[in-house]
Amino acid sequence: MNWLPTSASTFAPQVDSILFLVTIISVVSIILVSFMLIYFVFKYKRKSVNDQTPAITHDSFLETLWTVIPTILCIVIFIYGYVYYDRYTTTPKDAYEINVTARRWSWSFAYPNGKKTFNELYVPINKPIRLVMQSDDVLHSFFVPAFRVKQDLIGNRYTFINFTPTKEGVFDIYCTEYCGLSHSDMIAKVHVVSEFEYAKWESGEEAKVENAYADMAPSKVGEQLYSSKGCVACHSIDGANGVGPSWKALYGKKREFTDGSSELADENYIKNSILYPVKGPDAKLVKGYGPVMPSYQGLLSDSEITAIIEYIKTIK
Ligand code: HEC
Ligand SMILES: [Cu+2]
Incomplete structure (x- = not known):
């Protein structure tokens, strides 16, 4: 049975081993403590009204034991953690x-x-x-x-x-x-x-990567890009208002901007909105929205933008 995610880096086995160690120590301790607790409840149950609690002040042996063992365990965990943390934060050569x-x-x-x-x-x-x-x-x-x-x-x-x-x-x-x-x-x-x-x-x-798209309709590619490029975080396709306007029936619609002007949402408008989402006080922002859309210049190729436009056209 696999309790942990795939282990795919040099740190993974190290982190897992210390997690395992801490888990084992915790499980053993909780079983030990719980067992003793229940056992003592029965063993030292007051059996008659005359029973007197013996006045035990201390037991040096036991006290040393339960101080030294946990201290050693904590030091071991600390050293493990410290060594791994040190490796984790040290810049490797030729990184x-x-x-x-x-x-x-x-x-x-x-x-x-x-x-x-x-x-x-x-x-x-x-x-x-x-x-x-x-x-x-x-x-x-x-x-x-x-x-x-x-x-x-x-x-x-x-x-x-x-x-x-x-x-x-x-x-x-x-x-x-x-x-x-x-x-x-x-x-x-x-x-x-x-x-x-x-x-x-x-x-x-x-x-x-390109071949994966080779025999796919552009609108299908656009649909994938919609989620893989994160547009989905701000744009809905069902008409719901998000951080950005919904793409539902966007194509061909008249867009009104905060500065009072307007424009028809055609191919060029959509491409410009993706590459140059305007910022600043005199920006042409779609009415009702803030200047939060990041520019995708350099992050989307021309063919990807075309695919997105084709996809938007299908959202009626
Ligand atoms: C952080 C949120 C956010 C993300 C992520 C985002 N956008 Fe936007 N987008 C906006 C906002 C807000 C607006 C409206 C304001 C404006 O005009 O900039 C907008 C406007 C647009 C417009 C004009 C829409 C209209 O109704 O006139 C298009 C087209 C667009 N985005 C495409 C995209 C594409 C494609 C992606 C993904 C590659 C994307 N956006 C990712 C927030 C976002
Ligand atoms: Cu975050």
């Missing part, structure tokens, strides 16, 4: 650095060669990775259960995570700091791939 930016309610990743991804982190297997993380707005927390790593992201300050993935596959990334309305949509994936595949991906020949 591959990836910049992580969290914002309500998505993750973006920037790689050393200028590549950027959105809600999808790509890392090579068996290579020390260092994430340099920051938040654009409120507190977030980066958590990959399979790697057993978690760290808060804080505005105006960098925080870090180091890990070495040991298993190929796709694992979940969660935000574990409540960060507002769509916090629960702030999920992403980390793809651990072989060094060869990584080099291919890095050099832009990510044939796999």
Whole structure:
């Protein structure tokens, strides 16, 4: 039986072993204490009104025992924890650095060669990775259960995570700091791939990803991007108002802006809304909404934007 998530980094077995140790100590202690408690209740039950409690002041042997054993256990746990924490917070040599930016309610990743991804982190297997993380707005927390790593992201300050993935596959990334309305949509994936595949991906020949879409209708691709790129956090497709306007029947509709002007929602309008969501006091904001939509410049390719537009057209 598997009690814990997949173990996919060098830390995972270490964290699991100390968790196991602490669990065993706790379980043994609770059984011991509970058993003694029940046993003594019966053994020392007052049997007649004349029974007198013996005036025992202390027992040096017992007292030493129950002081020394727990102290040793605590020291062992501390040393284990300290050694692992030290490894966890030490920057590995030749670490591959990836910049992580969290914002309500998505993750973006920037790689050393200028590549950027959105809600999808790509890392090579068996290579020390260092994430340099920051938040654009409120507190977030980066958590990959399979790697057993978690760290808060804080505005105006960098925080870090180091890990070495040991298993190929796709694992979940969660935000574990409540960060507002769509916090629960702030999920992403980390793809651990072989060094060869990584080099291919890095050099832009990510044939796999593009091919997955090769014989899919653009509107279907758009539908997938709607959730994988995090639009779902702010835009509904059923007409419900969220942080952003619903996409229901958006295409061809007259949009009214806070500055009193208006525009027809055609292909160009939608593309511009995705690439240049305007900010500032004189911004052309859709009436009733705030300037919170992040720009997807560099994060969505032209063909992806086209796919999203095609998808929006299908939401009647
Ligand atoms: C953090 C919330 C948020 C996320 C995430 C977000 N948007 Fe938006 N979006 C908004 C808000 C708020 C508006 C309305 C204000 C404005 O005009 O910028 C908006 C407006 C739009 C519009 C114009 C809609 C209209 O009714 O006129 C389009 C198109 C759009 N977003 C597309 C996208 C796409 C595509 C994604 C995902 C790749 C996305 N948005 C992700 C908040 C968000
Ligand atoms: Cu968050």
